[in-house]
Structures are given as C-alpha cells and as structure tokens.
Amino acid sequence: MKLTISSTNLLKALADVSKAIPSKSPLPILENFLFVLKGNKLEITASDSELTLVTSLEVEGAEEDGSIAVPARHMTDLLKELPDQPIGIKTTSDTSFECSWASGKSDLPYFPADDYPEIKTPGQDAQKVVFPAESLVDGIQGTVYATADDEIRPAMNGIFFDIEPGSTTLVASDSHKLICYTTKDVEAAEKASFILHKKPASVLRSIIGKDVENVEILFDGANAQFTFGATTMVCRLVVGKYPKYRDVIPTANSNVLRIDRQLLLNTVKRVAVCSNKASNHIKLTLKEGQLEITAQDLGFALAAYEKVVCDYQGEELNIGFKSTFLTEILANMSCNGIVIKFADARRAALILPAEEEADTEKVCGILMPIMIQ
Numbered sequence: 001m002k003l004t005i006s007s008t009n010l011l012k013a014l015a016d017v018s019k020a021i022p023s024k025s026p027l028p029i030l031e032n033f034l035f036v037l038k039g040n041k042l043e044i045t046a047s048d049s050e051l052t053l054v055t056s057l058e059v060e061g062a063e064e065d066g067s068i069a070v071p072a073r074h075m076t077d078l079l080k081e082l083p084d085q086p087i088g089i090k091t092t093s094d095t096s097f098e099c100s101w102a103s104g105k106s107d108l109p110y111f112p113a114d115d116y117p118e119i120k121t122p123g124q125d126a127q128k129v130v131f132p133a134e135s136l137v138d139g140i141q142g143t144v145y146a147t148a149d150d151e152i153r154p155a156m157n158g159i160f161f162d163i164e165p166g167s168t169t170l171v172a173s174d175s176h177k178l179i180c181y182t183t184k185d186v187e188a189a190e191k192a193s194f195i196l197h198k199k200p201a202s203v204l205r206s207i208i209g210k211d212v213e214n215v216e217i218l219f220d221g222a223n224a225q226f227t228f229g230a231t232t233m234v235c236r237l238v239v240g241k242y243p244k245y246r247d248v249i250p251t252a253n254s255n256v257l258r259i260d261r262q263l264l265l266n267t268v269k270r271v272a273v274c275s276n277k278a279s280n281h282i283k284l285t286l287k288e289g290q291l292e293i294t295a296q297d298l299g300f301a302l303a304a305y306e307k308v309v310c311d312y313q314g315e316e317l318n319i320g321f322k323s324t325f326l327t328e329i330l331a332n333m334s335c336n337g338i339v340i341k342f343a344d345a346r347r348a349a350l351i352l353p354a355e356e357e358a359d360t361e362k363v364c365g366i367l368m369p370i371m372i373q
Contacts, residue, residue, distance in 0.1 A: 001037050001066030002090035003059040007101070010057065010087070011079040014072075016231065017046040017053035019203045021072045025049075029115045032069035035089075036113070037062060045119070046072065051200050052119045052234040053207070061088070067113035068097060074108055075099075121234055122225050126218040129163055130187040133212040133228060139170040139181040140205040142332055142363045147198045148174035155240030158195040162245075163188045171245050177325050178245060178366040179332075194219050195238035204233055249366060250350045253341035255314025257286060258354060261338045264291075265330040267306050271295045272323035274304035280324045283372050286317040286342070295323070319345045320372035329365040345369060 014033060022030055025048065034045040043056045068091060078099065079087075088100040091110070099106045140159065148156035160171040168186040172179050196204075204226055208215065211229075218225040219237065226233040268282065275282055275295035285292040291310045296303040319342060329351055330338070337354030351365040 001035070001068060001097070002061070002063040002088075003037055003042060004061035004086050004088050005042065005057065005059045006084065007079055007082045007087045008084040011076070013044055013055050013057050014076050014079065016207050017044055017055055018072060018076060019207065020046040020048055020051045020053040022048040027117065029069060029111060029117070031072055032111060032116075033072050033075060034067065034069050034113060034116045036067040037065050039065070045116070047117070047119060049117060050236050051203065053203070054119075054232040054234070056230045060086070064090075066091065068110040069113055069116055070097070070110050071108060078106055078108075119234055120223055120236075122218045122220045122223045126220045126225075127190070127192045129168075129192070129217045131168075131215045131217055132183075132185045133208050133215050135183045135185050136215050137205050137208050138362070139183065140201050142181045143170050143172035143179045144198055144201050144205070145328055145332060146172040146174055146177050146179040146365075150174075153240070154238055155195055155242050158197040158238040159201050160195050160242040160245070161193055163192045165190065171242070173243070173245065176322065176368050177329060178248065179329070179363065180245070180249075180365075181363050183362055192219075193242070194224060195240065195242060196224065197235070197238050200233065200235035207231065207233070248348065249364075250341065250343060250348055253343045253347075253350055255286070255317055255342040255344075256312070257291065257314075257340045257342070258311040259291065259308070259338060259340075261330055261333060261335060263308065264338070265327060267293055267308055268323055268327055268330070271304045271306050272327070274302040275323055279370075280322050281320055281370055281372070282323045282326075283318060283320050286312050286314070286319070288312055314342065317342055317345060318372065319349070320370040321349075321367060322370060325367055329367060333363055333365075345372070 025031055030047055036043040040059055040062050041056050042059045045054045082101055085102055091097045095109055096107055097110050143159050150156045162169045165188050167182060167184050170181040215226055215228045224235055224237050271293045272282055272295055276297040282293055282295045291308045294305040335353035339352045339354055341350040348366050348368050
C-alpha cells in the first residue's frame with residue numbers, strides 16, 4: 001500500500017469513524033482502523049462489532065492497492081500533532097508501515113486486514129426508505145433523551161421508527177414520559193418499522209453534517225444501514241416488539257393550559273431548586289388565569305413557590321410531576337408557546353406546541369403525574 005493524502009482530511013475522516021472504536025474490546029483487532037486502498041480511493045472502517053462506521057476519501061499518489069489494520073489511538077494522536085500538509089503512507093514490511101511528512105516520519109505497526117471481522121449488513125430482503133437529513137437529526141435529538149435503560153425490556157432502550165407512506169413517527173419512552181416526533185417528508189413505499197438503539201442513534205446524529213440532504217436507510221429484522229455522502233453506518237437493531245404507543249396518547253383531556261414555553265421552563269427550574277433531591281417532585285396548582293408551582297424538602301426545611309399568569313381553562317387542579325422529566329421535555333421543544341392538556345391528577349398530561357405553531361412543531365410529549373400530598 002502506498003498513497004499521499006492531506007493530514008487534515010485524514011484526521012477528520014478518522015474522527016468521524018472513531019466513534020465506533022471500542023475503548024477496550026475482547027477482539028484487539030477492533031482497536032484498529034481498517035484501511036482499504038483501491039485506485040485513488042481510501043476506505044476507512046471502524047467497528048465495535050455492534051456498530052460500524054465506514055467513510056472514503058480521494059487520495060493522491062496511489063501506487064499500490066492494499067489493505068491493513070492500523071492502530072487507532074496512535075494514528076489519531078500523530079495526526080492531531082501535525083499541521084495541515086500532505087502525508088505519505090506506505091507499507092515497509094509485513095508488519096509495519098511508514099507515515100511521512102515534510103520534516104519527518106513515523107514507523108507504526110499494522111495488522112493483517114484478514115483478521116478484521118466481516119461486517120454484517122442488511123440482507124437482500126431489506127426495505128429502503130429515504131429520510132431528509134434535517135428531519136432525521138431533529139427527530140433523534142427530540143426523542144433520544146426519553147429512551148430507557150431497561151434490561152428486562154430492551155425495546156425501550158431505543159427509538160422506534162414507525163414508518164408509513166404518508167407519515168413517519170419516531171417514538172421514545174421510559175414509561176414515565178413518551179415523546180413522539182412526526183414528519184411527512186420520508187420517502188417510503190410501504191409500512192415498516194424498526195428499533196434503533198440509543199447509542200447508534202446518538203452517533204448518527206453527531207456525524208450527519210449540515211451539508212447532507214438525504215439519508216438512505218436499508219434495514220431488515222436484524223441490521224440497519226444508513227448511507228449519506230461518503231459515509232455509511234451499519235448497526236444491529238434492537239430485537240423486540242414496541243408497545244402500542246398510540247393507545248396511551250390522551251385524546252379527551254379537557255383542562256387546557258396555554259403558556260410560554262421558556263417562561264414555564266425557567267419557573268420550574270427555579271422552584272425545583274428546593275425540591276427533594278431524591279424525588280425532584282413539584283406541584284402545579286391550576287386556577288383560571290393562574291398557575292402556581294411549589295416544591296419543598298421537609299428534611300432540610302426547604303420550600304419555594306412561584307405564581308405565573310397564564311391562560312388556563314378547566315377545573316381547578318392540583319397535579320404533581322417529577323421536575324427533571326418536565327424540564328427535559330420543555331428544554332427539547334423549540335416552539336415559543338405550548339399547550340398542556342390535563343384530565344385529572346392521576347392521568348397523563350399531553351404536551352403540545354401552541355395551536356398557531358402546530359404546523360411547524362413536530363414534537364409532542366406525554367408525562368405521567370406523581371401522587372402528591
């Protein structure tokens with residue numbers, strides 16, 4: 001193998017795929033990048049066996065095709081210390097390669113590419129959808145925080161992609177809160193679904209650049225492949241059946257609060273400072289035209305309350321929530337005004353964008369209340 005490439009371009013490519021490099025692996029070969037040179041294209045692969053990232057770069061001075069596995073940490077650390085300049089990479093023996101730059105060079109070991117495990121991709125029966133990149137990033141960002149850490153129900157540890165030809169919904173829930181993100185921009189020929197674990201979902205969100213227009217998704221019952229530009233991500237899907245989330249979305253909550261989202265978020269944060277640190281419980285007291293939020297920690301003689309003018313229509317209501325859950329939902333919505341619909345103190349509240357923003361805001365949340373004294 002012999003090639004010349006920009007140090008900055010190579011470092012950026014390695015930084016993107018390095019998110020799949022495990023910190024410690026039972027397979028030491030996975031602590032390496034796989035370099036495959038074919039013609040003027042260098043393909044770089046990183047994997048932890050569950051998640052694989054692949055990207056490709058155009059190179060100069062390619063004279064000998066080949067493939068080697070190079071130490072990820074050493075290669076990345078070296079490139080970080082080099083200014084932007086052309087660097088040469090060439091194998092010098094059966095076990096080492098040379099990385100040279102204008103004023104010096106480094107000799108590093110490599111390992112046989114044949115030792116690198118085969119990457120499992122979706123099979124021939126895979127289904128295909130095309131997702132606008134902006135919608136995919138927004139959908140993951142707006143839901144991933146609501147996923148669970150549940151060993152008994154692994155399906156709750158990921159984002160459920162509920163795909164239909166006319167509308168696609170991303171869903172995440174930890175049983176206390178449920179978040180839905182809906183978009184009509186996805187190109188899908190038929191109804192389909194899969195569950196993407198939170199880890200690859202977060203990685204995918206972080207590596208999709210602002211210049212990417214669409215992401216092509218291929219998936220079967222076990223694996224999914226996301227392709228955009230010169231980058232591909234392959235990961236195992238969560239196997240399991242996702243709960244019927246539509247059945248728990250309230251449709252008849254008649255007590256309606258309309259309020260500025262940022263105002264409510266800031267008020268909850270202030271009052272929650274005096275809540276019990278173990279439970280984070282706060283109480284909302286709703287009356288016509290007024291919302292009062294209170295919190296207390298009897299063990300430390302702490303208490304706080306704040307009254308806010310609002311638009312509330314319905315019965316007088318006292319309802320409790322875990323403040324951290326409420327602030328998470330409010331902080332991850334982007335609308336200015338929100339509508340919260342209540343049934344009573346025991347049933348879930350529905351959090352939506354204000355009516356005038358409903359066409360642009362695609363996220364809704366469902367939050368379970370807590371018992372209050």
